[in-house]
Amino acid sequence: MSYKFNVTRVQESSISKVDFNNLPFGKTFSDHMFVADYINGAWTNLEIRPVAPIPTHPGNMAWHYGQAIFEGMKATRDAEGHALLFRPELHAVRLNNSAKRMSMPEVPEDLFLQAIHTLVDMEKAWIPPQTGSALYIRPFMYATDETIGVKASDTYKFIIFVMPVGPYYTNPVKLLAQDKYVRAVVGGVGEAKTAGNYAASLLPSTMARKEGFDQVMWLDGVHKKYIQEVGTMNIFFVVKDEIITPNLDGAILDGITRKSMLELFKDQGYKVTERPITIDEIIEAGQSGDLVEIFGTGTAAVIAPVSHLKYKDTTIELDMAKRQISKWAYDTINGIRNRTVTDKFGWIVEAKP
Numbered sequence: 178m179s180y181k182f183n184v185t186r187v188q189e190s191s192i193s194k195v196d197f198n199n200l201p202f203g204k205t206f207s208d209h210m211f212v213a214d215y216i217n218g219a220w221t222n223l224e225i226r227p228v229a230p231i232p233t234h235p236g237n238m239a240w241h242y243g244q245a246i247f248e249g250m251k252a253t254r255d256a257e258g259h260a261l262l263f264r265p266e267l268h269a270v271r272l273n274n275s276a277k278r279m280s281m282p283e284v285p286e287d288l289f290l291q292a293i294h295t296l297v298d299m300e301k302a303w304i305p306p307q308t309g310s311a312l313y314i315r316p317f318m319y320a321t322d323e324t325i326g327v328k329a330s331d332t333y334k335f336i337i338f339v340m341p342v343g344p345y346y347t348n349p350v351k352l353l354a355q356d357k358y359v360r361a362v363v364g365g366v367g368e369a370k371t372a373g374n375y376a377a378s379l380l381p382s383t384m385a386r387k388e389g390f391d392q393v394m395w396l397d398g399v400h401k402k403y404i405q406e407v408g409t410m411n412i413f414f415v416v417k418d419e420i421i422t423p424n425l426d427g428a429i430l431d432g433i434t435r436k437s438m439l440e441l442f443k444d445q446g447y448k449v450t451e452r453p454i455t456i457d458e459i460i461e462a463g464q465s466g467d468l469v470e471i472f473g474t475g476t477a478a479v480i481a482p483v484s485h486l487k488y489k490d491t492t493i494e495l496d497m498a499k500r501q502i503s504k505w506a507y508d509t510i511n512g513i514r515n516r517t518v519t520d521k522f523g524w525i526v527e528a529k530p
């Protein structure tokens with residue numbers, strides 16, 4: 178099905194004010210956004226319009242009861258200037274999985290994809306050409322009923338805006354594993370890309386930052402022993418010649434970069450295992466010298482090498498000169514995104530209105 182979008186353009190683009198060589202992550206917005214309203218059981222008012230504040234009633238349910246979900250994707254470009262999307266259909270599916278868990282309406286996959294394609298094509302001048310930079314795409318949905326009283330909202334907004342971004346991390350990442358706070362438990366909402374998971378992570382993250390760490394490495398909520406993930410990334414370890422990552426247990430976010438890297442590693446002939454991993458075994462491997470690399474995977478951070486991991490009184494420091502697998506991973510996934518590496522699985526699609 179093809180949807181009709183009502184398009185209102187900006188009078189003048191703000192692109193000339195942007196320094197594409199110096200892009201802090203998440204601060205620069207493009208000119209236009211996609212907006213749709215869910216009313217009476219259907220998505221209506223489909224429009225693309227200038228990015229601007231949206232007035233909101235104080236009784237807006239999302240503020241009070243937290244029905245808010247999002248996605249994070251990136252558009253890149255190839256040498257000929259085509260705007261490229263990476264596995265967009267998986268983001269459509271995941272948004273709807275988050276929607277189901279949060280008792281929110283689904284967005285038809287074809288509507289999601291048409292909105293992404295149309296908006297990215299319209300904003301393709303905003304895609305930074307530098308490797309490691311990209312146009313970050315943020316689709317999100319929130320409740321809009323003006324009602325106090327706990328129930329699922331009847332109305333919602335679905336919005337997509339895009340932002341040119343540079344690298345998320347410019348240095349290797351320092352992680353702190355702690356057992357006081359947890360991010361998610363099985364049966365909770367850890368699998369959903371919902372705003373509240375991030376709200377719950379802010380206090381422990383701030384505390385970790387005060388101690389000189391970039392992020393918390395989350396342990397499971399029951400035993401405080403099994404490694405889950407890191408802030409905005411899934412986590413991988415290289416122990417001797419094996420790549421290991423926690424299996425999806427129902428509390429871990431099912432990352433599309435994680436999934437793609439697992440497929441690429443296997444295809445390349447690496448030994449890869451998804452299984453429960455305890456913090457103790459990683460600390461021991463760090464002390465014995467068997468732990469070669471740690472890295473995070475996520476759309477925003479791409480592949481982020483880890484230089485330090487602290488747990489209780491032990492800090493493991495990794496030798497950045499020894500990292501090979503995370504380097505290969507970074508070059509491969511960025512290469513596929515810029516079409517300098519063959520896209521043999523057909524993950525890249527050109528953005529076409």
Ligand SMILES: *Cc1c(COP(=O)(O)O)cnc(C)c1O
Pocket residue numbers: 249370406407408409410411430431432433434435474475476477
């Ligand atoms: C989005 C996200 C990730 C990474 O998922 P990608 O699909 O690879 O971007 C990992 N963990 C959390 C908590 C996330 O929200």
